Structure formats: C-alpha cells, structure tokens
Amino acid sequence: MPCAQCNNPLFVDYNLGDMRCPNCASLSIESPATIRNEVQALRDHFGEEAMVEFLQQFDKEQLILSLIRLGNKAAANLLDPEERGFPVRDFVFSVRFVKQLISKDNFGDERLDLTELPPPKLDTVLTHRFTVLRTLEHLEDQFKYAYPRVSTPGKSSFLDQYTIFDSEFAYCFDRNLRSLNGAHVENRPKFDKKSLEFHDFDTPSADEIESVRDFGRTFHEPIVSMSFVMSSSDALNDVFHQSFPEAITVMKLDALLDALDATFSDSALNSLHETGELGVATWNQLEYAGDTVFGDDWSQVRDHIVMYPGNDTAHPFLFALPLTQETSQGQALPAIEYDQLFVLYPRHYSRFIRFQMFPQIYDEQGRKGHKTLDSIQSERGRPTYERNIHDYLVNEGYQVFHSAAHHSKTQPHEIDLLVIDNSNREIWFIECKYSLPSVNMDASDGVKKYNEKMNEKIFPESGEAFDERVDWWLANKVGENFVYQVGETKEDLDAARFRDSWGEYNIRRFVVSPVAPSFTVKRGIRFLTDLEFLEFVEEGELPLIPKREEWIKGSHPDK
Numbered sequence: 001m002p003c004a005q006c007n008n009p010l011f012v013d014y015n016l017g018d019m020r021c022p023n024c025a026s027l028s029i030e031s032p033a034t035i036r037n038e039v040q041a042l043r044d045h046f047g048e049e050a051m052v053e054f055l056q057q058f059d060k061e062q063l064i065l066s067l068i069r070l071g072n073k074a075a076a077n078l079l080d081p082e083e084r085g086f087p088v089r090d091f092v093f094s095v096r097f098v099k100q101l102i103s104k105d106n107f108g109d110e111r112l113d114l115t116e117l118p119p120p121k122l123d124t125v126l127t128h129r130f131t132v133l134r135t136l137e138h139l140e141d142q143f144k145y146a147y148p149r150v151s152t153p154g155k156s157s158f159l160d161q162y163t164i165f166d167s168e169f170a171y172c173f174d175r176n177l178r179s180l181n182g183a184h185v186e187n188r189p190k191f192d193k194k195s196l197e198f199h200d201f202d203t204p205s206a207d208e209i210e211s212v213r214d215f216g217r218t219f220h221e222p223i224v225s226m227s228f229v230m231s232s233s234d235a236l237n238d239v240f241h242q243s244f245p246e247a248i249t250v251m252k253l254d255a256l257l258d259a260l261d262a263t264f265s266d267s268a269l270n271s272l273h274e275t276g277e278l279g280v281a282t283w284n285q286l287e288y289a290g291d292t293v294f295g296d297d298w299s300q301v302r303d304h305i306v307m308y309p310g311n312d313t314a315h316p317f318l319f320a321l322p323l324t325q326e327t328s329q330g331q332a333l334p335a336i337e338y339d340q341l342f343v344l345y346p347r348h349y350s351r352f353i354r355f356q357m358f359p360q361i362y363d364e365q366g367r368k369g370h371k372t373l374d375s376i377q378s379e380r381g382r383p384t385y386e387r388n389i390h391d392y393l394v395n396e397g398y399q400v401f402h403s404a405a406h407h408s409k410t411q412p413h414e415i416d417l418l419v420i421d422n423s424n425r426e427i428w429f430i431e432c433k434y435s436l437p438s439v440n441m442d443a444s445d446g447v448k449k450y451n452e453k454m455n456e457k458i459f460p461e462s463g464e465a466f467d468e469r470v471d472w473w474l475a476n477k478v479g480e481n482f483v484y485q486v487g488e489t490k491e492d493l494d495a496a497r498f499r500d501s502w503g504e505y506n507i508r509r510f511v512v513s514p515v516a517p518s519f520t521v522k523r524g525i526r527f528l529t530d531l532e533f534l535e536f537v538e539e540g541e542l543p544l545i546p547k548r549e550e551w552i553k554g555s556h557p558d559k
Contacts, residue, residue, distance in 0.1 A: 001451060001519030002168070004553045009142050009167040009444070009518075010546055018547040019168060019520070022145060025547075030146040030162065038158045039136045048133060051125055052100050060107035061323060062114075063122075065344065067094040067101075068319055069278050070118050072346035075353075076276030088229060089130040090118070091349070095316045096239050097129075102321070103312045135164060137233070141444045143169045169447040172518035173232070175543065176437060179514055179529035180225040187531075190538075194531045195221065197392040199514075201380050212363035215250050216372045219355060220380075223373065224436060224514070226355040232442035240356055242315055244304055247297035248361045250369070253305075253317070253354055259289035260345055272347050279345035283320065286343045308341065317353055319344040373436065381434030383488065386416050389432060389512065389530070393419055396537060401484035401496060406477070413469045418484070420502060427505040429470045431525075433457055433513040447518050454517040458525070467523045467554075470509055478503035508558050521545045523554030 002009050003021035010019040011027055022029045055063060074090035112119035118126065138144040146162035166174070182191030203217045204210075216223065230240050261269055263285045272279050286306070290298040303311055308320035322339035359370035383403070390402045399420040405412035419428035438453060440446030459465040464472075477498040486494045509525040516529045520543045528536065528543065535541045546552050 001517070001522055001553065003551045005550060009169055010551065011145055012166040012168060012171045012544060014166075014544075017544060019171075019544050019551075020547050021551045024551065027145075028148060029165075030148060032142065035139050035146060039140045042136060042158055043133075046128070048100075048129065051129060052097070052104075055097065055101060055122075055125060056104065056106065057108040058110045058112055058121075060101070060104075061321065062112055063107070064098060064102060064319075064321055065278065066112055066114070066119060066122060067098050068344050068346055068349075070094045070122075071098075072278055072349040073117060073276045075346070075348035075351075078348075078352060089126055091352075092230060092236060092239075093126055093130050094118075096235065097126075098319065099239050099307065099312050099316060102307060102319075103309050132159065135159065137235075137443075138170060139164070141169075143167055143173075143442075143444050167444075168518040168520075169444050171544070172447050172516065173441055175529055175532065176228065176441065176515050179516070179531040180221075180228050180437070190535060191531060194534045197534070198385065198388050198530050200388055201384055212249055212251060212369070213372055213376070216358065216369065216376050219358075220373070220376055222352075223355045223358045226352070227359055228437045228441065228515075230356045231439040232446070233440060234443070237439070239316065240353075241360060242304070242313070244315070244357075244361050245297065245300050246362045246366045247294055247301055248304065249363060250354055250358055250361060251364075252293050253357070253361075255293045256289055257347075257350055259292055260286070260343075261347075263289070272345075276348055279347055280323075281343040281345055283341045283343060286318070286320070306343075315357065317350055317357065319346070377434055377436055381432070383485070383490070385434040386432045387488070389430070389533075390417055392534075393417070393537070401482075403485040403490065404482050405484070407481070407483060411464075413464065413472045415469060415473065420505075425505045426508055427502050428508045428510060429466075429473070430510045430512055431458065431466045433511060435513050435515050437515045450515065451517040451519065454511075454513075454527070458511055459523070465523075466511065467509065467525055470507070473498070474503070474507070506558065516543075519552070521552055521554075521557045524557050525554075526557045 003024060006021065006023045008021055008023045011022045011025075011029070012019050020027065070090050071092075071094045074087040074094075077087060112122060116123075135144065139146055143166075145165045145167055147165055149161060149163055178187050178191070179194075182188045199221060201217070201220075203220075204214045206218060209215050209218055230236050260279075260281060263281050264272065264279060268279070271277070286302075287298075290302055294301045303314060305315050305317040306320055307314040307316045307318070309322070320341050320343050323342045324339055357369075359368070359373055361369050363369065363372055386402060390400050393400045399422065401415075401418040403414055403416065404418040405414040415429050416432045417428070417430035419430060421428065433454070435454065435457070438446050438450040441450060459467075479498065479500050481495050481497050483493050483495050486492055510533065511525055511527045512530050512533045513527075514530055516527050516532070520527055526542065526545075532541075532543055545557065549556050
C-alpha cells in the first residue's frame, strides 16, 4: 500500500532490509518528469518500432522460423525438472515479435547465425526488449525507482547513470511470481513443498479428463500461473488476449492438436517431443484436422487461432508462413521457385499456451473459462485450502484449531486458523484466502486493482474486519470456551478452552493467500503468499515491511 502520509509507492531497499517512502524519507530519487523525458528520448532512439525495423534486415522466412522455434524450445524446457521457471523472454516476447513482423514486407537477405539458439543478434534484440525497454516502462510507471549514481567518466547512457530500485509494486510482482511459478532455482524445493502441502486438491488425473471443468480442476495451478505472467502487462495483453467464438473449448483445441499429431509418423513425433523442434504440416492437413474437429465452425475458428501473413490479430496458438519451394522442369530447364503456405507446429508451445487461453475460451455450455476458474477457486478455498494448511501445521508440531468460533451463530467472530506455538509463546490468528491474481500485475494499475480486491475481502465496509475479529477474541475469549471444526464439514465440531496463559503470548496476525497485495502489513496484519508462510514456519523468514509505522495504515505487526 502506498505511503499512508503522501500516497507515494514505497521504495524497497533489499540491502537495508526495509521499505521506505521516498518522499517522506527525502530519498534522492529522480523526479517523474525527468524520467518521462529520458524514457521518451530512449524510445525514440531504439524503442520497439526501431527494433522491428532492425529485424527487417534479416531474411523473413529464417527470422520468423527462428522466433517460433525459440518459443517452442522454451516451452520444451518447462518439461525439464532442472530447467523450470517461466522463460518469459523466450516464450513470450519472441511471439510478440512474430505478431509484429509476420504481415510485413520489405525484408532484407541477411542471415542469422543458427549455430547458437537464440542466434546472437536475435538474443541481443530480445534482451533489449525484455530488460531495457521493460525497465523503462517500469520507471515511467513508478513500478521501479531510479537513484542517481556518482558520476562515472565514460558512462553516458541513461541507465548507466542510475541504480534501479524496486518499488513496492515490483516487489509485489516478484513475490507473487515466486509463489505462482517457482521462478527462482533456489526457490523450487520450497515451491514444490508448498504445492504438495497447501494445494493438494482432489482432481482428475490427466487421462480421466472428460470435460472443460475437469481440465480446469486438474490444471488449475498452471492455468493461474501462466495467466498471471501472460496478462501481466499491456504489451502481452495485446498479443495473447482477445475474444473467441464459443465453438472454441480447451477440449476441442486438444482434439485439434491430436489431429495434427496424427499427420506425423511415430518416429517424427518422438523426435519433435525430444528435441523441441518445430513440426511442419501442409495447409491442407490443417484444414482437414480443423474440419474434423470443428465442422462448419472451422473457418471462423481458424482465423482466431492461426497467425499468418494478413491475419496477425489471431491468437498465436498456431502459425502459418509461405515457405519457398522448388520444382524441377527437367534437366534442360532451371528449377522453378514458388511460395507455399505451410503450418509451423510448435508442439510444446501450443500445448502450454492452452493454459493461458483457458480463461478466455468456453466450456460446453458456452460459459467463459474464467467463470469456471472462479467456481473452482470457491470450491477449493473453504474448507479445503484452510484444511490443507491446518494439516501441515499440525504435522509441524503446532496446536491448531480450524474455523475457531464463538458459540453464537449470528456473530461467531470466526477465525480460519487459530495456531498455538507454545515453544515460542506465540499465538497466530490466520485468515486464508484462496484468491486469483488480477491482470496487468507487472504494472502499477494492476497491483493497485489487486490491492483493492484484497482490501475489500479483509476490511469490508459492512461486516467484521479480520483485525476486529482478532481484537474481539483477545478482549472476550481468554479463559472462555470456543468451538472449532475437527473434520471436513462445518457440522463436525468440538469445543476447547482459550487458556488464560495464551492471553500472555505474543500475537501474530496473518493473511495467507497464493497471491499477496503490495502492502506487506496493514492494521497490524502481515500479508503473505502461502510460499512465504511456509518459509516463515520453516525458516523464520518474513517479507520486508515499512521502516516507520507512520508510513503504513495502523500499527507495525506482531504486537
């Protein structure tokens, strides 16, 4: 949450281990006006339009093939346990360039060096787009801050003049990326444990999926994870988000990919799977597969899911490109060259991109996928998610009461998890929220939108806020009895006594969710991703909080 005094996004200092208001703390960050001017000048010099023009010096066929191949290789790496983490640059921005280039003409004939992947010149362009231009967008948006460096002779570029610091919004995005994607190598064992412990839901196995809802239940985590990354900015929304006809369901997309697979021999298909290389099918083979799966709807569906020259507004699910062919006229005459439209089949990429498409496409009754996800989220959130965290804490040796409540049904003052840590003389009040991210969370507006969503859930205008429930317990329940849930249903109850000694314990208040807001503390409550909560339990680590109490709403936590 921005500074309670002046509403500036807080400045994150990882070295000092805290967050500060750049205005109230008089930090010498560069002014927004200077940032805007400098960013615009850099965009004019080598922004995205200039990068596209630079790429047009290369042979079009080789360039487009290289970009799609790069996206498919990135998807193939997701299958490798040692290579996990979401390869945003190669998986996403390579496809963004395909969209910008595929309908253009006037390409040059320079060839890329294909001995490396990505080719070095293409690697430079992708890095510039993903790192430099993205950093400029973040600076302009106050997603990050620029702190002037001591002047260094010979360094004159804009980014060389500054040290870049995260704001609370960038810190929020990275925390949630870790929680949803296992984004860092050192993070993966904890991410895997969190997924197994907290997200252990009753789901069909992959070969038991018979409906769109089954698919959403089985692949809920990768759907949410990929949606978070690929709806995280306007640049990505422009490529990957659109309106689809109701005929498109994830089950029919699966059937279309299976039909394309059937055009390859078993050995060729195994090779595509093992190497991550592109398959190539004829346009007629795609047409036959599409007609078989979608029937009369195919012509409309095709133009929404196959990107080709003149149809660059399609979702990049599949690609088609004219490739130069040669035909012989006999020994006496030269061969004739001609262009024929072929389907470029990035098999790994197309299967992964279904997860990103799921919220936008339909189920068998014509309902959007995001409504299916909302229903699954509600089904899992209470009591399953709460119960999973409860069971984990019990196994860790804590005394835990699930859905602890006052006897009154009209005003139960219910606490999702009441945790007694006798060894450290602490009592934890935990609110569990199985929530989904907002779109555009790689930008300030998207994070602010999620902040509002979480704010409404925890501090409702009508009804009892979480901190008010905790205060009621501390004021009224010490030495008194309460009821709590001992089984899978709300009717399966037992009673316990809130011991007098517990009233002398230190108090911690937590909101635990797969997705956290940018405020790490508000009104004495810590807001953690469920990965951060597991790290706290096992290692005592907690996210950074504002240095001064006046910069937050309410008090510092753990009082």
